[in-house]
Amino acid sequence: MNFEFFFNNLPELTITGLAFGAIYALIALGYTMVYGVLQLINFAHSEVFMYGTFAMLWTVMALGGREADGIKLIAIMIAALFAAMLVSALIALVLERVAYRPLIKRDAPRLIALISAIGASFVLAELMGLRDRIAGWLRLDDDLSEYVSGARINNSMAGVIEKPRWDVAGVSISSIDVLVIVAAVGMMVLLDQFVRRSRLGKGIRATAQDPETAALMGVNPTRTIQLTFLIGGLMAGIAAFLYMLKIETTRYDVGFLLGVKAFTAAVLGGIGNLRGALLGGLVLGVAENWGSAIFGTEWRDVIAFVLLVLILLVRPTGLLGESLGKARA
Amino acid sequence: MKNRFTAMPKPVKILIWVLLALFAYALPLLEPPIISTPGVDFGGVLFTVSIYCLVALGLNIVVGYAGLLDLGYVGFYAIGAYTVAILTSFHASWPLLLAIPVGVVAAMVSGIILGAPTLRVRGDYLAIVTLGFGEIIRLVAVNTEWLGDTRGIKNIAKPPGIGGEEGWFQIPHLFWGDGTVLLDSDDKTTFLFFGVLDQIPYYWMGLTAVIVVLIADILIKNSRVGRAWEATREDEDAAELMGVPTFKFKLLAFATGAFIGGLAGGLYASRQGFINPQSFLLLFSILYLAAVVVGGQGNRWGVLVGAFLVAYLPQRFRDFDDFRVLAFGVALVLLATLRPEGLFPPRRTVRAKHLEQELEELEEGAGGEESARV
Numbered sequence: 171m172n173f174e175f176f177f178n179n180l181p182e183l184t185i186t187g188l189a190f191g192a193i194y195a196l197i198a199l200g201y202t203m204v205y206g207v208l209q210l211i212n213f214a215h216s217e218v219f220m221y222g223t224f225a226m227l228w229t230v231m232a233l234g235g236r237e238a239d240g241i242k243l244i245a246i247m248i249a250a251l252f253a254a255m256l257v258s259a260l261i262a263l264v265l266e267r268v269a270y271r272p273l274i275k276r277d278a279p280r281l282i283a284l285i286s287a288i289g290a291s292f293v294l295a296e297l298m299g300l301r302d303r304i305a306g307w308l309r310l311d312d313d314l315s316e317y318v319s320g321a322r323i324n325n326s327m328a329g330v331i332e333k334p335r336w337d338v339a340g341v342s343i344s345s346i347d348v349l350v351i352v353a354a355v356g357m358m359v360l361l362d363q364f365v366r367r368s369r370l371g372k373g374i375r376a377t378a379q380d381p382e383t384a385a386l387m388g389v390n391p392t393r394t395i396q397l398t399f400l401i402g403g404l405m406a407g408i409a410a411f412l413y414m415l416k417i418e419t420t421r422y423d424v425g426f427l428l429g430v431k432a433f434t435a436a437v438l439g440g441i442g443n444l445r446g447a448l449l450g451g452l453v454l455g456v457a458e459n460w461g462s463a464i465f466g467t468e469w470r471d472v473i474a475f476v477l478l479v480l481i482l483l484v485r486p487t488g489l490l491g492e493s494l495g496k497a498r499a
Numbered sequence: 500m501k502n503r504f505t506a507m508p509k510p511v512k513i514l515i516w517v518l519l520a521l522f523a524y525a526l527p528l529l530e531p532p533i534i535s536t537p538g539v540d541f542g543g544v545l546f547t548v549s550i551y552c553l554v555a556l557g558l559n560i561v562v563g564y565a566g567l568l569d570l571g572y573v574g575f576y577a578i579g580a581y582t583v584a585i586l587t588s589f590h591a592s593w594p595l596l597l598a599i600p601v602g603v604v605a606a607m608v609s610g611i612i613l614g615a616p617t618l619r620v621r622g623d624y625l626a627i628v629t630l631g632f633g634e635i636i637r638l639v640a641v642n643t644e645w646l647g648d649t650r651g652i653k654n655i656a657k658p659p660g661i662g663g664e665e666g667w668f669q670i671p672h673l674f675w676g677d678g679t680v681l682l683d684s685d686d687k688t689t690f691l692f693f694g695v696l697d698q699i700p701y702y703w704m705g706l707t708a709v710i711v712v713l714i715a716d717i718l719i720k721n722s723r724v725g726r727a728w729e730a731t732r733e734d735e736d737a738a739e740l741m742g743v744p745t746f747k748f749k750l751l752a753f754a755t756g757a758f759i760g761g762l763a764g765g766l767y768a769s770r771q772g773f774i775n776p777q778s779f780l781l782l783f784s785i786l787y788l789a790a791v792v793v794g795g796q797g798n799r800w801g802v803l804v805g806a807f808l809v810a811y812l813p814q815r816f817r818d819f820d821d822f823r824v825l826a827f828g829v830a831l832v833l834l835a836t837l838r839p840e841g842l843f844p845p846r847r848t849v850r851a852k853h854l855e856q857e858l859e860e861l862e863e864g865a866g867g868e869e870s871a872r873v
Contacts, residue, residue, distance in 0.1 A: 211626065269832055278839035281568060284626075285792045288785055289831025296825035303821065430630065430781075437627050468642045475631030479617070482628060486620050 176463045181341040183459050189347035189416060191455020192354030196409035197432035198439070198447040199361065200262070200402030206378040206442035207398045210280060213287035214269065216429020217294035218262045218403050222410025223420035224298065225257035226250045227327050228317055235330045243331065247415075254414075255407030262403025265290055266396060274395070291425075299422035326419040350412045357408055358448045361401065365444060370397055378442065427471070434478050440488030449489055453477075523706055527699045528688065532675045536814050542688075542698035546770060548810045549705030550763050555790040555806035556712050556799060557759025562788065563797035563845075564725065565752035566732030567618070568626040571633025572787050574613075575606040575757040577779040578636065579764030581646060582606075584774055587656035589647060595656040599765040606761020607754050614753035618746060633784050640776045651775025655768050658704060660692040667691065701770040708766060709803075712759055716799055719755070728752055729847075789827075793834055795841030797848065804843060 176183070197219050204212040229250040230236075238246055269290040273283050297304070302321040305311040311318060333346045365371035376384035377394045385391050413428075414420065431454065439450025454474055461473035481489065504512070526534075527542040536544045554576065561569045582602035586593045593601075617628045640646045661667055667690050674683035688699045719725055727748045730738035739745050768774050786809055794805025813823045834841075840848055 269836075272836040273839060276839055278835070281562070281792060281796070282835050282839045282841075284568075285789060286832050286835030288789065289828045289833075289835060292824050292828025293832065294828075296822075296828060300821060300825065426781075430634075433627060434631070437624060441624075469638070472635050472638045472642075475635050478631050479628055482620055482624055483616050486624065 171464055172466075173464060176460065179463065182343070183463050184456055185343055185347050185351075187456035187459030188452055189344075189350040189455070190459065191435070191452035192351045193409050193413050193416070193451075194428075194432045194435040194455055195358060195448045195451025196354050196405045196412070197428060198436040198451050199358070199405045199444065200399075201433050202436040202439075202441050202443065202447045203374070203398045203402050205436070207374060207395060208270070208274065208283075210270070210283045211287065211433070212265075212402070213284060213429075214265050214291040214294060215262075215402060215406065216425030216432070217291050217298075218258050218265065218425075219406040219410050219413075219428060219432075220295065220298065220420070220422065220425035221261045222254040222258035222407040223414050223424060224325070225407070226254040226411050226414045227325055227420060229253040230327055230330055231316065235327070247331070250414075251408070251411045254411045255404050258407030258410060259400050259403035261294070262399040262406070263396065265294075266399040270395075271392070295422055295425065301422075321422065324419045324421050327414065328418045330418075331415065346416050350416055353408070353412060355448070357405065358444070361405065362444050374398060431471075431474060434474060438478055438481055438488055440490040443488070443490050446488055446490035453489070520710060524703060527702055528670055528672050530673055530675065539814050540698055542702050544811065544814045546698050546702040546705050547814070548807055549702055549709050550767050551787070551790060551806040551810035552709045552803050553705065553712060553763040553766070554760060554787050555794070555802045556709070556716055557756045557763065558787050558791050559796060559799060559802045560716070560719075560728075560752055560759070561756035562791050563802065564720065564728040564732065565749055566728075567749060567752065569629045569753075569756070570626045570784050570788065571629035571631065571636075571781075572756070572760055573779050573781065573784040574629075574633035574636040575610060575760030576764035576767070576783070577633075577640065578606045578609050579603060579761030580768035580774050580778070581640060581652075581764075582761075583765040583768045584652040584655045585646070587769075588654045589652045590645075593656075595658050595769055598656070599762070599769070602765040603758055603761040606764065607758040610754045610757025611750065614750045618749045618753060630781065630784070633779075633781055637776050637779050637781075640779070647775070649776060651773060651777075653773050655772050655774065657693040657772070658700075658769055660700070661690070695772075698770070701766075705766055705770075708762060712762075713799065713803075720799075724748065724751065789831060792841055793831070795843040795845060795848075798841075798843050798845040801841055801843030801845070805841070 197215070200215040200218065201212055204210055204215070230246060233246045233249060235243065235246045235250075269286045270283065273286055299321055302311065302318045305314050305318040333344055336343045336345060336348075365374055373384070373389040373394050374397065376387065376389050377391055381391055384394075432451070435450040435454045436447050437450070438454055439446025439448070454477065457477050458470050458474050461477075462470040465473065504515075507515075527545050530541055535541050554572070557575075558569065558572050561567050561572070579599075579602040582605045583595070583598045585591070586598040586601060587595055613629070613632050617625060620628060641649055646652075669687040669689050671682045671687050674681045688697055691700055691703075693700050693704075727738070727743045727745075730741065730743055731745045731748055735745050767778075771778070790805040790809040791802050792805070793808060794803065795801030809827075813827070816823070816826075840852070844852075
């Protein structure tokens with residue numbers, strides 16, 4: 171155990187932890203909202219995120235992000251953000267249409283929806299992991315070799331952006347970390363306000379609270395579910411963009427561990443609860459970073475899960491309690 | 500079909516069961532052409548199938564009977580395997596027959612330790628807590644030198660045979676030529692020697708374990724315990740009001756499941772002779788759960804079929820190796836959307852579904868309009 175390192179670097183560790191936590195929180199939103207409305211664990215949400223990271227990577231590659239700088243680089247990054255959001259949202263909507271809607275219509279048992287989601291998750295991840303082979307069949311592998319090669323290994327965009335570090339009162343802070351935290355928290359606040367105040371948001375909350383009555387009051391349940399998946403996808407896209415800015419590499423199975431962590435964050439904060447997702451994500455990110463500073467990085471994931479078990483024992487409904495509908499009526 | 504079978508006199512029924520069991524034991528010797536796996540050792544594949552069957556039966560008690568969603572079942576499997584590995588090779592040199600019971604008890608105790616606090620948590624949380632548990636077990640194994648870290652543990656003890664390397668007698672396999680069936684005298688299985696090359700004795704061991712567990716499963720399911728599980732699954736509050744100590748029974752289901760998982764893990768470790776944390780990925784928990792749900796949770800025969808499919812199909816179609824996971828995913832989605840109750844739902848579920856449909860039709864008739872459903 172390395173307490174000296176921990177105490178000497180506490181501010182840096184906290185800020186990096188918050189940045190990770192902010193990304194967890196953005197992904198956790200997708201889990202928490204779908205759970206709030208449908209009571210389903212959307213296991214395939216992690217792949218929605220993964221496709222976002224690739225959309226970001228490929229946009230940067232296609233627009234020549236490696237050579238660009240200044241205004242042009244910023245423009246490319248904005249394009250990449252929109253591409254990631256678009257792709258993630260699209261995947262989320264397709265997922266809803268193919269893997270969930272047939273089940274919801276038939277009133278299938280909830281466990282089978284989880285199986286369907288697991289299946290969809292495998293399909294999405296493997297399609298990405300086998301993209302070189304698929305492109306080979308379509309005879310596109312020569313044109314697209316830059317994009318489809320290395321289907322099973324890390325795909326990197328390191329060095330595209332510089333990451334200046336700022337020195338604030340003797341503490342070295344990465345500018346990207348600050349950007350990630352500010353952007354994620356900002357998006358969460360916006361989304362929270364949207365769900366609280368807008369007409370569509372009220373529809374989501376009404377459906378979460380009581381689907382039948384909400385339908386009788388004129389809320390279209392199918393639309394609402396679509397909207398929930400759409401929002402989850404958009405947030406996962408933003409998370410993918412921020413993740414790529416910070417980590418710079420992605421892989422066809424990158425979603426798995428991040429998805430598990432994000433779901434853990436959602437449960438930690440109280441599933442179905444938007445503010446809970448933010449709190450859970452940040453707590454998880456910081457705890458992980460502190461823990462890995464003390465016990466060593468190889469225990470990082472163990473710390474996350476032990477924390478989850480401990481918190482659920484003390485507060486069985488998560489830190490802030492559950493329910494999308496009730497908590498902020 | 501089902502009725503005709505139940506109507507048969509008891510001796511005939513027993514005879515049919517015995518014949519089926521004999522056929523199952525003889526399957527790797529027969530090597531029937533279409534079922535047999537070209538390019539992979541058929542005995543080894545059947546051993547894997549038997550281990551999956553064991554695991555699926557255990558998980559079925561937790562998920563199917565008691566209705567507890569467990570996403571970390573591989574954790575118990577790992578505890579069984581690691582206990583056997585440590586006791587027979589890494590830190591001691593116990594005989595296997597002593598180590599397996601210890602491994603099974605260790606898995607069961609860990610099930611109770613995990614279950615006691617977490618079974619009070621609501622269903623979906625249980626899923627993520629168990630998932631976390633499975634990962635913790637694996638990561639602890641990865642990071643602890645005492646458990647062989649990523650390198651794993653070698654030289655795990657084999658089961659003791661009968662009559663040394665020569666065995667009591669040797670059984671030739673069948674060889675299927677073009678339209679002819681021959682006894683292959685070059686390819687023999689020794690009864691009963693657990694070697695490295697011939698996997699068939701291990702399959703017999705696994706199959707025996709499956710049969711024992713299956714009989715225990717039938718007895719438990721038809722007892723007070725089985726009924727208590729079912730009541731708890733259907734409506735916990737009602738069961739509690741009727742005097743069922745639901746928490747105790749949930750814990751019992753969890754421990755029983757862990758017991759069987761540990762047994763499967765121990766057998767696996769002994770066959771493999773070598774384990775490392777890669778054998779206990781979260782993916783396997785998901786595969787086991789898929790086996791249970793695909794077969795029809797709550798129906799032990801369906802679950803066995805599910806386990807067979809999940810373990811066997813990927814081995815049979817090795818040519819599509821790279822596309823296995825993809826095909827598996829497609830199959831899961833199709834199955835879920837087309838047959839939500841699994842391939843072979845238990846009769847009770849089918850009846851309940853029919854009843855529900857009738858009620859709904861009545862309601863719709865009275866209301867005259869289609870009710871808005873989500």
